[in-house]
Structures are given as structure tokens and as C-alpha cells.
Amino acid sequence: MVEGALIKIVIDDRPVEVRPGTTILRAAQQAGLSIPHFCFHPAFAPAGSCRICLVEIEGLPKLELACATMVRDGMKISTQSPRVREARRGVLEFLLADHPLDCPICDKAGECKLQDYYQEYGLFESAFREAKEKRAKIIPIGKRLILDRERCVLCTRCVRFLSEVTKTQELGVFQRGIHSEISTYEELPVKNNYSGNLVDLCPVGAITDKEFRFKTRTWFLVQKETICPLCSLGCNIYVDYHPGFTRVPGTAKLYRVRPRENPDVNGSWICDYGRYGYQALAKDRAEKVLWKKEGRDTIMSWEKILILLAEKLRTRHLAKNISGIAVIANAWLTNEELFLFKKIFKDDLGLTKIFFADPKPGPEDGFLLQAERSPNVRGTKEIGLQMSPARLEALSQNTDILIIFGTFLSDLDTPASLKSALGKIGTKVLIASQVNGLEDDIDFILPAAGMLEKSGSLTNKNGKIQFFSAVRPSCGDSRPEWSILVDLAKELRINSGYYSLMTQPDVIFKAIGKEIAFFR
Amino acid sequence: MAEKILTKHFDLANLYEIETYLEQGGYRAVTKALKQMTPAGIMDEVKKASLRGRGGAGFPAGLKWSFVPQTSDKPKYLCVNADEGEPGTFKDRYILTHNPHLLIEGTIIASFSVGIHSAYVYIRGEYETVAQRLEHAVVEAAEKGYLGKNILGSGFDLDIFVHRGAGAYICGEETALLESLEGRRAYPRLKPPFPASVGLFQCPTVINNVETLANIPAIIEKGASWFLDKGLPRDGGTRIFGVSGPVVRPGIYELPVGTSLREIIEIHAGGLKPGKKLKAVIPGGMSAPILKPDEIDIKMDFDSLAGIGSMLGSAAIIVIDEDTPILDVLEKVAKFYAHESCGQCTPCRIGTSWIYKIVKRMSSGQGEKGDAEELVRLASNIKGKTLCPMGDAASMPVLSLAQKFKNDLESCLKEG
Numbered sequence A: 001m002v003e004g005a006l007i008k009i010v011i012d013d014r015p016v017e018v019r020p021g022t023t024i025l026r027a028a029q030q031a032g033l034s035i036p037h038f039c040f041h042p043a044f045a046p047a048g049s050c051r052i053c054l055v056e057i058e059g060l061p062k063l064e065l066a067c068a069t070m071v072r073d074g075m076k077i078s079t080q081s082p083r084v085r086e087a088r089r090g091v092l093e094f095l096l097a098d099h100p101l102d103c104p105i106c107d108k109a110g111e112c113k114l115q116d117y118y119q120e121y122g123l124f125e126s127a128f129r130e131a132k133e134k135r136a137k138i139i140p141i142g143k144r145l146i147l148d149r150e151r152c153v154l155c156t157r158c159v160r161f162l163s164e165v166t167k168t169q170e171l172g173v174f175q176r177g178i179h180s181e182i183s184t185y186e187e188l189p190v191k192n193n194y195s196g197n198l199v200d201l202c203p204v205g206a207i208t209d210k211e212f213r214f215k216t217r218t219w220f221l222v223q224k225e226t227i228c229p230l231c232s233l234g235c236n237i238y239v240d241y242h243p244g245f246t247r248v249p250g251t252a253k254l255y256r257v258r259p260r261e262n263p264d265v266n267g268s269w270i271c272d273y274g275r276y277g278y279q280a281l282a283k284d285r286a287e288k289v290l291w292k293k294e295g296r297d298t299i300m301s302w303e304k305i306l307i308l309l310a311e312k313l314r315t316r317h318l319a320k321n322i323s324g325i326a327v328i329a330n331a332w333l334t335n336e337e338l339f340l341f342k343k344i345f346k347d348d349l350g351l352t353k354i355f356f357a358d359p360k361p362g363p364e365d366g367f368l369l370q371a372e373r374s375p376n377v378r379g380t381k382e383i384g385l386q387m388s389p390a391r392l393e394a395l396s397q398n399t400d401i402l403i404i405f406g407t408f409l410s411d412l413d414t415p416a417s418l419k420s421a422l423g424k425i426g427t428k429v430l431i432a433s434q435v436n437g438l439e440d441d442i443d444f445i446l447p448a449a450g451m452l453e454k455s456g457s458l459t460n461k462n463g464k465i466q467f468f469s470a471v472r473p474s475c476g477d478s479r480p481e482w483s484i485l486v487d488l489a490k491e492l493r494i495n496s497g498y499y500s501l502m503t504q505p506d507v508i509f510k511a512i513g514k515e516i517a518f519f520r
Numbered sequence B: 001m002a003e004k005i006l007t008k009h010f011d012l013a014n015l016y017e018i019e020t021y022l023e024q025g026g027y028r029a030v031t032k033a034l035k036q037m038t039p040a041g042i043m044d045e046v047k048k049a050s051l052r053g054r055g056g057a058g059f060p061a062g063l064k065w066s067f068v069p070q071t072s073d074k075p076k077y078l079c080v081n082a083d084e085g086e087p088g089t090f091k092d093r094y095i096l097t098h099n100p101h102l103l104i105e106g107t108i109i110a111s112f113s114v115g116i117h118s119a120y121v122y123i124r125g126e127y128e129t130v131a132q133r134l135e136h137a138v139v140e141a142a143e144k145g146y147l148g149k150n151i152l153g154s155g156f157d158l159d160i161f162v163h164r165g166a167g168a169y170i171c172g173e174e175t176a177l178l179e180s181l182e183g184r185r186a187y188p189r190l191k192p193p194f195p196a197s198v199g200l201f202q203c204p205t206v207i208n209n210v211e212t213l214a215n216i217p218a219i220i221e222k223g224a225s226w227f228l229d230k231g232l233p234r235d236g237g238t239r240i241f242g243v244s245g246p247v248v249r250p251g252i253y254e255l256p257v258g259t260s261l262r263e264i265i266e267i268h269a270g271g272l273k274p275g276k277k278l279k280a281v282i283p284g285g286m287s288a289p290i291l292k293p294d295e296i297d298i299k300m301d302f303d304s305l306a307g308i309g310s311m312l313g314s315a316a317i318i319v320i321d322e323d324t325p326i327l328d329v330l331e332k333v334a335k336f337y338a339h340e341s342c343g344q345c346t347p348c349r350i351g352t353s354w355i356y357k358i359v360k361r362m363s364s365g366q367g368e369k370g371d372a373e374e375l376v377r378l379a380s381n382i383k384g385k386t387l388c389p390m391g392d393a394a395s396m397p398v399l400s401l402a403q404k405f406k407n408d409l410e411s412c413l414k415e416g
Helices: A024-030 A082-097 A113-122 A157-165 A197-201 A272-281 A302-318 A335-348 A377-383 A392-398 A415-423 A481-492 A505-515 B018-023 B028-036 B039-048 B061-066 B091-098 B100-114 B128-143 B174-181 B210-214 B216-222 B224-230 B261-268 B302-307 B326-340 B346-366 B371-382 B390-404 B406-410
Strands: A007-011 A014-018 A054-057 A076-078 A145-147 A171-174 A181-184 A207-209 A222-227 A236-242 A253-259 A289-293 A296-300 A325-329 A354-356 A401-405 A427-432 A444-447 A456-459 A465-468 B077-082 B118-123 B159-164 B205-209 B238-244 B251-256 B278-282 B316-321
Touching (some): A054 A082, A082 A113, A082 B346, A197 A207, A222 A465, A236 A272, A296 A302, A302 A401, A302 A444, A302 A481, A325 A335, A335 A377, A335 A456, A335 A481, A335 A505, A377 A456, A392 A415, B039 B100, B061 B100, B061 B205, B100 B118, B128 B159, B174 B205, B278 B326, B346 B390, B371 B390, B371 B406, B390 B406
Parallel strands (some): A007 A076, A427 A444, B077 B205, B118 B159
Antiparallel strands (some): A145 A207, A236 A253, A289 A296, A289 A444, B278 B316
């Protein structure tokens, strides 16, 4: 930040002090006043084209743009004068004259800037008596994107995003005047790993997401803050979740993921890999504790399975015969869980066969998406765990108990060799939120909360520790891994006094800090 | 008859050839500027001459040049605005057709004064033959050593490039012109930054109209006070008034700044054709607010016309007679600006189209009471609220027509 004397200005009779180089719009925001805007977006250079942010500056003959005008010392600004309100209404009236007003079927309804501003600054009766422009309304412009030109207000945020941020330039403005329209160049679609951001950026319902179109209404959604786990950057996201209609079972659902601004991590964006990958995490959830005995699934209670599992581990530990026990963790576990994992399996039980199974690295895209596709690789290292990859074939030779966290084993081996290796191991326990592919070769399945229903912290590749909270209530009988680990530790009766204090992730985090300086 | 500066030798058939131009004393001003004057001295002389921009806005040319930062280590550019698109305006075409070397000479002097080595002439695409003539003149000037490296042994280099537009009115707006010249869609730029500091290719840039630059040689050769004497103290020299409409002698008339509108119409243009009666005059290109017959005793200079709520603009005088329905005028105006709006900003994009839709309805006999007031309201919501001056250009004539000729418009309302 540039140091320097603050500039004193007055906005709507309110004295405000801001740094030099601040725009009027920013200064107003800092003073808690909002100035309407369509084309302005903090990540781009101002376009000044929507004209709804015009404000009155004392001593100047014309109204000036709040988005592009820098404050000067002593400036007196009005965002509510009659002239400003008239100009604002004028812009709204123009935009609405060229708008289909199909709010009842528009996915943006409820979070649409045009609706909001009309409610706040408009509320006039329409004077438009002429024929509306007819334009194409269902134009596929990308794998998941649909463009509606009648709803478009030509703020060009989409065009500028593709030109300034992804630099892929798939969209442009074509034609001119009232015939101006957003379009791809010929039939070449929007094709980059950030295309989903266009939907969030669009201030109206002109660009919608096929995955979201006509599925729900925005006002049913609950917005939760969390962290994307699909790579080691840890982008900050909002998860929009429908809590479900009380009388209609099965209506609770995760509908979409959107970026949450954090200049230190992801700016204003997230990648499509994370956006749609996160939504996939909510599907096919493990919900019951299952004992898969001779081809039959038997539902068990948590109490029973944990006693049974602890007993198996305990007897071997007491007999100093731990070489047959192997555990496989992954860097999707939180700092808190990895810490407990290390304490229980490495420190208390003294296991040596500790391995990791994580998703295979993928290509980096040079912007947000990282090669490492696990969110807590750095945290794993800082906690003091070696990420030795699980070689199941070798491991199966003299292992009779295997506890697996997560389902990424299938990323490391072919299904056939995985099956044959698992077949050689006596007892296989899977603790995971989804069971895709492994369920047939496992003896016990313990449903974990995964990323959606637990709280904790992740350490991103740059060492930034980010905390997150549960997005939705537990699914079935699933429980967060940290609480499974705590209860298992209690049953092991090695250090149970210590573990009975570990009642919440924040308590565990404090305990990590006591032992490891990095987490203080 | 007052002395002419720009159109002086227009009667010579071959004035556009460099030999003829030289015989008439051409390029003497360049020689004087490069050999006897300093860049700062030239700028001072132009400032003292009160030469105001002939494109329409009337900004003092010398002052504009002085805004270019001399300390910048970036190259500087001159753009000659020859995208003459304001309806009614045809003065630059005459200069370029008959006297292209006058523009080249002015361009060399301006470039030398500001420290520019590349000048671009942005000429409207419809002026193809004019562009060819200009290109021919540029080649001639280079052959004679007035362009290129080390001009007249002064050590000063300058190249002139002729660039054709593709037919959009908005390209005449100076920042849209820059965008177009750079190869992009001609969307006007936000100001600030102004072109003087961030212009063509992000470098300091001067943009002058053809007629403005064509006045420079005379100022340099004969001095600022001589030039100032030709016009008014705050608005020096002559203007080329282009008169169109049902007058006896339509055409261009180079007259002192401040000549009265009545004198131009009635004496120089020979008055209205027999049997025609004056109804209105648009005094400065189509975007200038219209004047009624009782308003034509006005001096034709920037300040006088601004004083009565109109503007001198490009000094294109459009004469309208009693046989022309005002609604037809309004329809032409509304159609033009709706067609030419670039569409970048909301009020101009949608406002001009909305206005045109109302006017078309009125023209088709479906006008309703209140339409004129509605036009005034919509035009007011455009005026002063757009990204570039085109919003004003589009709204001012509509405002003036709907206010001054409300009765004419209401006489066309649908029956009942």
C-alpha cells in the first residue's frame, strides 16, 4: 500500500478520508455508501459505459463517473442529488426499454442488478410505447454457457474478463448502436478453464449456466463460505445450498459454487475444474457404516465399528505386533485431521507403514489451477508426515489390517491390480465420503463428512492457513474424519485423556500450535 | 471581398500539384519554421493567433499542442482528423481536393513544433478519390524533400501516412479515431487520460482537424497578429462556411470568423431560391441546435453561437425552407444518430433508438399528444450523460427541434 496523507472529501454530507488514487465509487464503498454500477468490476479497468454511476461533484458542470473519477482533496460529492437521481432513472429507463422483463423465468431473478437498482432507484411507470427489439435468447456460447441477448445490458464485463483475465478473447461486441450484441467469433465457443466466471460476472441474466438453468430460484439458496479442495491453491468459494423444502423430501441440494473474493489467493475468480469438481463432491455420498460380509451389507453403529476396529489395533499393539497394520492417508484431510492421524498412528501406535494416496497431479493452467490436486499437501509436510505413495501390491504382502482414508487409491493403480492386492489383505477399512469403485473389495465402510459437512483448516501451497466451516448438515450417518479419529483414539485407550479434550476443530488447531510453530 | 487564407488559389486548376503550389509561394512557411523558428516559438505564435479547432469543439490549437508533455521519452504522434462526417459538412473535402499541400505544410510545421516524427491522416473511406489525391501530394512532398529524413537540412524527420476509415461517423470522435487507427472497434475512450498524454499507441498525441492545420502556414508566414486581424480577438482567422439547402448558390465560402449568418445566407449564398421562404437554419453541422429566422442576425463564431444556445461546430450551414416539414428534418436527424451510435454507452445506444422509433411513428401519422415532450425528456436523459460528445450531438438537435417547433410537430398528430 502506498503511504501518504489521506485525502479529505465529503460524500453526501459525510466526511470521508481515503487514500490518494481512490475512485469516488471506492471511496463511497469505504464510507458504507453504495453507488449503482453495471460495467464496473474491481478486477478490470473502468469502462464507463453503463453510465449509471454518475454522481454530482460540486463546481463541475456535468455529472461525472464514480467508477473512473479519482477523488481530489476537498471534493464534495453527491450521490443522491435530484440531478443524479434523474440521470440514474434515465439509465434504468433506457435499459428496461430494451429488456424483455422475463424475470419470472430468469435464473438471475433475485440477485439481478437491474432488478435491484429498479427497486432502489427506479420505481417509475414505463413510458416505452414502441416495439421492443427482438433478439436471440438461447445461444450456446460454451460447454455450459447460454447467452440471452435480449437480457444483455452490454456492460461488456464478459468481453473484458476474456480479454484482460484469461486473455483468450472468445467474445466480442458485434454490430453497433441498438444492434450491438455480444457474440463469439463465428462458431468458436468460449473454451477455457474459467468460463464459469462469466455467469457470476454477468450483472443480469444474459449469461446463464446450463447446470443451473431453470433448476431452482436464487432466493431458496443459502450461501456458505468455504475453501475449494480441488488443488493446492485453496480458492475461496461460496457454496449455494438449498436446505430443502420441509414437506418435500430430497429437495436439499447443492446447486452451485461461486468465487469468493480474496486478493491473496484467488482474486475474484475460480476455475471450472474446481467449480464443477466441487459440485461433484456432493454426489454419490457414503451415508451408512457398512460391514460388507460375504456379499451382504450390514449396517452398523459407529460405536460398534469403532470398538471393533480399536480392538483389532489394540491387541496387535499390546502384542508388539504392529507390522501387519498399514494406514493410507491423503492430503485432502485437514490440518487438524492429519495432526490427529499422525499422533494416533505414528506416535501412539508406532506404525511404520504409513502411506498416502492422493489424486494424480494434473496440468497447471498457469493461472489458478495447480498441478497438485490435493488441498493440504503443504499442511501434511508442516505437520511432519512423509507423503510416501501407497504401493498396494508391495504393501499387501504382509499386511492384515489396512485403513484407507479417501478413494484416491484408484488414481494410483489399475482396478485389476487394486482388486488383487486388496484381496490379499485380511481386513480392509475405508473411511471416505464417497466410495466410487472401491466398495466391492472393502470389509468396512465408514462414511466420512468430506469437505462439505466438516470444519477445519487447510494450508495452501504458499503456506496460507485457511479455515472453513461445514457447508451443510451431515449426510446420513457420516461424520467428520477428525471426530472419527478422536473416537477411535479414545477406544484405543493409549492417551485417551488427551483425546477426550479434542472436542472441536478449533481446539485441535490450538493443540497443533502448541507442538508445531508453523501453526501458531 | 475579404482576404482568403485557405481557398485563396482554389481557382487554379492544378493547385493540388506541388509545382503549382510552389509557384504560389507554397512551402515558404515550412522553410521559415524549420530554418528561422524554434518549436516553442511556433507554438507561441499559434497561441497568439487564437486559432481554434475547426473540427467543431473550438479548442485553442496552440494550447492543445502545449499539453503534450515534452519530457516524455515515448514517441509522439499527430493525427489529422479528415473523417469529415458531420452531416452538412464538406469543407475539408474541398481543402484536400484542391489544396492538399496546404494540409501537408501545416502538418509539417505542427509536427516540428511538438516534436513529432509520424503523422497519420485519418480520412473517411467515402473520400477515396480525395485520399488518392492526398497520397499523391505526400509522395510529391517527399520527393521534394519536405517529408522524410532531414527535411530541408534541418535535421527534422517526418513521415505522413494516409489511413482510410470504413464509414462510421463515430470515427470522427478523436479517441474513437485513435482506436480505429490502432485496428480496433471504434469505441470512444474514457477521458482522462487525454490524448495529449495517452493517445495513439498509448503515446502522447495531438489530434487536429484538416482546416485547423491548413491555417498554420499562413500564421507562420504572416504572423499571429495578421491572422488575428482576419477574425475576432478570441477566435482568429477565417472559416470555411459550407452552405447547403435551397439557396441560390450553395457551396463553400471562406469568410472572416464572426461574419453574420444572415450575410452568409443572403449575400454570399445569394439568398433563398425564388419562391422559397426561410424556415430554419442549422448553423454548425447537423448536431448544432436549430435557429429560427429571427435568430440569424448572429455572428458566426464559437462564442456568439454558444451565447444563443447553439454552436458553430464545423460551420456547416444547413438552410431549411418553409416547404420542408420539420418532422422530415427531425426524422433525418433521429435516423442518422440512431444509425451512427456506436452502442458503447447506454443512453446513446438505447436513447437514440428510442427517439427514432417515436419519430418514425410520428412520421407514419401515428403521433400522439405528448410525443414532443417525450422527445425532450429522452434527449435530456442523453445530453451530458454519455461517454463521448456524440450523446450531445445526438440530443441537442432533437431538443431544439422539439422545443422550437413544437407546434409544427403537433400539427402532424394522428386524427382524434
